Amino acid sequence: MKKIKKILIWLVSIILVILIAGTAYLHFSAYQPSSSANQAVHIAKQDNKEMVFKAKHSKLTVVFYPGALVAPNSYSIWAKKVAQAGYTVKIAHFPL
Numbered sequence: 001m002k003k004i005k006k007i008l009i010w011l012v013s014i015i016l017v018i019l020i021a022g023t024a025y026l027h028f029s030a031y032q033p034s035s036s037a038n039q040a041v042h043i044a045k046q047d048n049k050e051m052v053f054k055a056k057h058s059k060l061t062v063v064f065y066p067g068a069l070v071a072p073n074s075y076s077i078w079a080k081k082v083a084q085a086g087y088t089v090k091i092a093h094f095p096l
Helices: 002-028 035-043 072-084
Strands: 050-053 060-064 087-092
Touching (some): 050 072, 060 072
């Protein structure tokens, strides 16, 4: 019984280490926005859930869901250009 308990403790410990290492890898390997993207963010209304690039005369709202381990601020250059074309853009924030 002691041997099974010891093996179980080792197995759980190894799984925890793998999960922690995987989470750290995903957190630090995400692509960060460029300096020009960070400048474009300043025109957006921003909270914890989304960034909104408002168009003056909005024809439509585009909701953008970022992915591929890219920070949401990285899409701000694109969103700014789309907003200038007359479409409000909302970029959703999700944990990476």
